[in-house]
Amino acid sequence: MTERYPTTVAAASAALAAGELSSAELTEAYLSRIEAVEPTVRAFLTITAERALERARRADATRRADSSPLHGVPLAIKDVICTNGVPTTCGSAILEGFVPPYDATVVERLEAAGAVSLGKLNCDEFAMGSSTETSAYHITRNPWDPERVPGGSSGGSAAVVAAGMAPASLGTDTGGSIRQPAALCGVSGLKPTYGRVSRYGLVAFGSSLDQIGPFAWTAADLALILGVIAGHDPRDGTSAPIPVPDYRAALTGEIRGLRVGVPREYFVEGMEPGVEAATREAIAALKDLGADVVEVSLPHTKYALPTYYIIAPAEASANLARYDGVRYGPREPGETMWDEIELTRGRRFGAEVRRRIMLGTYALSAGYYDAYYKRAQQVRTLIKRDFEEAFAQVDVLATPTSPTVAFKIGQKLDDPLAMYLTDVCTLPINLAGMPSLVVPCGFSEGLPVGLQLIGRPFAEETLLRTGDAYQRATDWHTRRPAL
Amino acid sequence: MAEYIATIGLEIHAHIKTASKMFDGCAAAYAGAEPNTFVSVVSLGLPGSLPVVNQRAVELAARSGLALNCTVNERSVFSRKSYPYPDLPKGYQISQYDEPLCSDGWVEIRTAAGEVRRIGIERLHIEEDTGRLVHAADDSSLIDYNRSGVPLMEIVSRPDLRTPEEARLYFEKIRQLLVWIDVNSGNLEDGALRCDANVSVRPAGQERYGAKVEVKNINSFRFVERAVAYEIQRQIRVLDGGGVVEQETRGWDELRGETVGQRTKEFAHDYRYFPEPDIPPLVLSAAWIAERRAELPELPDARRARFEAVYGLSAQDADLLTSERPIADYYEAAVAAAQAVGGSAKDVANWVLNEGFRLLKERGESAAQLAERMPPAHVATLIELVARGSINRGVARQLFEESFNSGAEPGRLVAERGLTQISDSDALVAVAREVIAANPKVVAEYRGGKVTAIQFLVGQMMRATRGQANPQVARALLEAELGSL
DSSP states (O other): OOOSSOOSHHHHHHHHHTTSSOHHHHHHHHHHHHHHHHHHHOOEEEEOHHHHHHHHHHHHHHOOTTOOTTTTOEEEEETTBOBTTBOOOTTOGGGTTOOOSSOOHHHHHHHHTTOEEEEEEOOSGGGOOSSSTTOSSOOOOBTTBTTBOOOSSSHHHHHHHHTTSOSEEEEEESSSTTHHHHHHHTOEEEEOOTTTBOOTTBOOSSTTTOEEEEEESSHHHHHHHHHHHBSOOTTOTTSOOOOOOOGGGGOOSOOTTOEEEEEGGGSOTTOOHHHHHHHHHHHHHHHHTTOEEEEEOOGGGGGHHHHHHHHHHHHHHHHGGGOSSSSSSOOOOOSSHHHHHHHHHHHHSOHHHHHHHHHHHHHHSTTTTIIIIIHHHHHHHHHHHHHHHHHHHOSEEEEESOSSSOOBTTSSTTOHHHHHHTTTTTHHHHHHTOOEEEEEEEEETTEEEEEEEEESTTOHHHHHHHHHHHHHHOOGGGOOOOO | OOOEEEEEEEEEEEEOOOSBOSSSSOBOOOTTOOTTSSOOTTTTTOTTOOOOOOHHHHHHHHHHHHHTTOEEOSEEOEEEEEOOOTTSTTSEEEEEOSSOSEEEEEEEEEOTTSOEEEEEEEEEEEEEOOOEEEEOTTSOEEEEOTTTTOEEEEEEEOSOBOSHHHHHHHHHHHHHHHHHTTSOOOOTTTTSEEEEEEEEEEETTOOSOOOOEEEEEEOSHHHHHHHHHHHHHHHHHHHHTTOOOOOEEEEEETTTTEEEEEEEGGGOOOOOOEEOTTSOOEEOOHHHHHHHHHHOOOOHHHHHHHHHHHHOOOHHHHHHHTSSHHHHHHHHHHHHHHHHTTOOHHHHHHIIIIIIHHHHHHHTOOGGGHHHHSOHHHHHHHHHHHHTTSSOHHHHHHHHHHHHHHOOOHHHHHHHHTOOOBOOHHHHHHHHHHHHHHOHHHHHHHHTTOTTHHHHHHHHHHHHTTTOBOHHHHHHHHHHHHHHO
8 A cells, every 4th residue: 555644653643743744634644544344344342533633733833843743642541441531441342431531550651742633543352362252342453454453452453454444453461362472463563571561541451460561663763652651650560660771772773792592482383384484584684683593492382271271261250350330331230239230241241251250260269269269379480480480591582473464364263262262472571570562573374464573571661672673674664554 | 055155256347537538539428318318430430430548538547547556557458348239339349358457456344234345356458338228118229429438437246245244335435435535526426436346155164166157237236236136045045946057137126125037158159259350459657647646635444544634533433534535625625723712632533423404414415515504713713713612512512513404613703693692691690590599499409409400490591691602601500609698
């Protein structure tokens, strides 16, 4: 596709700063693009066109020489992130019509930087899923092939960028929900270190795993956004009181001497050959750029999936206990208060959410806690230790992101285990709390493949520098779907 | 009938006196406010909200633990306690479970029979209060979330209590301490302090404890004694009747004066505790804990012992004067003032306990108001005036009351009203003669050998001088006059 407006944050930012176009014009351009392709892609749950234009005009009026690089730049936000006055449904019927009375910290920070939100993006219900098919509202289609899923749970966030409806977006990642859809939609996505970005205002799924992060075409764009949203937040007790570096300054293009580890356990059985080939080729490209590539082992990787599927549902079972129709959201009528609560939860949570609530409730029950939840936490420690030991030898780990490219809509929806397996390469990173970047690294059968880079805690600079260096040497991030 | 031993443990819930709620900056002083006006994103548990620990609440809870002779743990963990109820907006309560803030403490209580008993405290942990369900007349329920998220401590005793009296004394002791260290208002009426009692009964000689019954909803000292007494008798009746006491939760019905079954074991909640992922473990340094210890005031038991040793007070007087910290502070301020003018600590104790307490009680005022009503310096002045012989005790008592009521300085009252004691024989001899002349019958009795009759005549002299006559001088004058007649 040929655009008459900038498609990356950096290009938009430069054009705005140079006065080549106004934020209002840019926002209009994106709203036109949304009008053209959204009926096919359906990335949004709410489009806030008027609000966006109003903010864009305000951004134009308040532009200064030292304005943030996001000043006047349109983007869109996953619907699990609270937006004051704008519906936030988490893709669930149980929050239909819920309008938060407050902004998440990341939204506050984006608005303070002058960014312009275009609306709220579709996702799997409460971020539980890997295809965006569990949304109670509609499915989102992969811009590269509308018969296929965009991945999930942040499918809307990946698709909106891939379809050119926004230069960037925010998603969330609990077990791969930024990285897997980024890979499947051929865009870049970053899951920051747990604690790097405030979770205040992010509707919780797995509280010890959830992290908000950006989507964009390039690692350089991700650096711009991370610089705005990262940092300590006194309203989130798990946010780290660690200063935010200048991520742009880290993008030197230079990775000579970088030690890159390739964990053998991540090239799993059943991985599509095209995915493995593209991944290995990308690793070879890093070597060509001067990185030292070594094979490493993360021996507890195979336990990550069962561990994750105890801890995440356990936390979710408590996090989702508040949705009872009593205080907000729709309420199903019933004979008694308890009937109403049961009917509301029974009818308005989707099947996958109910499944995880049951899994988690079981894992925490008296008599089972030690065998499941406690054991899972012990294994989690071992998985984390694997990473710590690997990072004693290497600076970055490079792996596939998803064993497959985007799959057909409906293909895995009735097979939860097959769906869960799509996150096998991404879950361990959340359990360990490490940062992780996905960049497009090629195609398999005409569909995008993403390279996953994993770093030490709070070493987002290293990841972004590596991703940026790779993108300076390759052009996968410039490929656009023929939508 | 077999003999039975009762085993009682109390779980006391106490609000922690902080300006804001446990997990955010929402104001906590909701008492008397319109429903749902002291709420916030966090205290309503709205989607996306996150808890952040109120550091002041931790300080005050640690102070409480230290006052209860507990160990303050350098590491403690918040946990989620899940149970569904609409007054609990998140569907779980943030509490502490297997790693509480404080553990292993004790307090001492003294029974009416004079026995001192040390009652173990298993733990003290921090949690958040719930909202309140208000049942309306039309059978619907309304929820008020003003109380939701208010900082709360739960203090769990060991099962060391044996009688209803001990249960009450222990509850009173905990209240005294928490109010003393300024962590809790001590108001049972508004729910700032409440307790549940675990009661079991077993035949004498049996090692194993009987089934534990939890009695909830106790909100007064009188009720804890009555509820525990009722529950012990109820269980004994069951056992004597050959029945089995069921492990269950019962509620205290204050109108009927009995406990009523609420929930049996089969329907007990599985709280599914797990560590709260939104709050990292609470880690306190030894230095931080030492600071909290240094902030602790002298506690009532130590102060009582000191009052006995240093001021020579009886155990009973020392006990009364240390019942509340403002009283003890007041007493010591008055002692210092009185001693500076030659008065004694015992004199001060008498004034405070007799006049001060009487007047407070008559006016239904709290101990904290004593210092305002009757500044310690005024007590010292009265003692000084009596010691100097300027006024007698009767006048001093009147002045205490007047001073208490009006705030007037006693010395000024004496000067203004000419109340100075008359010890001058020349001034009083005429009065003595008038009294003798006016009471021939009593004089005759005295002369007839009823020596005590002179008291009446002294009284008449006091009356004639509006209480100003020095009673010793008056008596001597009367004796002299009667002898010389």
